[in-house]
């Protein structure tokens with residue numbers, strides 16, 4: 001028997017962290033939430049919203065099941081960073097609920113801010129996430145050779161220095177590197193450097209790194 005569902009689950013892209021980057025449509029849905037799910041950082045952005053707040057940590061599978069149950073009687077809104085359709089928890093929710101039981105509200109991705117900060121177009125770029133992942137370096141080297149621009153989501157383990165060392169070790173050279181941290185936040189930093197200089201950098205945490213081939217001629 002088909003499960004009866006009252007409400008679609010609404011997944012809202014909250015952008016890179018600054019509330020001013022969120023759309024009025026995103027805010028409309030957040031204000032109407034009965035259950036608001038998100039990381040501590042994102043939930044803190046909405047102290048005035050009168051919803052039950054549920055923290056999303058490493059409890060993805062358990063929480064996805066609960067979201068499906070709650071959605072039968074309540075309006076669940078899930079907050080995700082950046083854009084929901086770009087390297088996000090959203091895919092687990094859509095897989096569990098079914099596309100027809102979800103509404104996705106786009107957000108501004110960290111990638112968009114990083115390319116804007118670097119003054120570069122992103123329509124010709126390749127995207128890779130090393131966030132929470134291991135063993136992706138072979139794939140990274142392949143893509144950096146193949147594309148003139150590669151944007152990488154990093155984390156505390158896969159830092160700009162680790163990435164630069166891997167690329168140099170595999171013979172990749174003549175690349176410009178933009179290291180974009182805390183985009184849109186008061187502690188934002190955007191650094192332009194090269195692979196050799198980046199190997200000594202003590203720059204951890206989440207960031208977007210753009211690797212650009214300086215051999216490539218602009219047409």
Ligand SMILES: C[S@@+](CC[C@H](N)C(=O)[O-])C[C@H]1O[C@@H](n2cnc3c(N)ncnc32)[C@H](O)[C@@H]1O
Pocket residue numbers: 016017081082083084085086087088108109110111131152153154155180181182183184185206207208
């Ligand atoms: C789970 S992914 C989510 C990506 C998100 N869906 C998006 O569109 O930006 C988290 C990664 O996004 C990047 N990120 C998110 N917010 C950022 C910000 N304000 N500044 C720099 N990087 C950010 C970091 O690489 C972080 O490790």
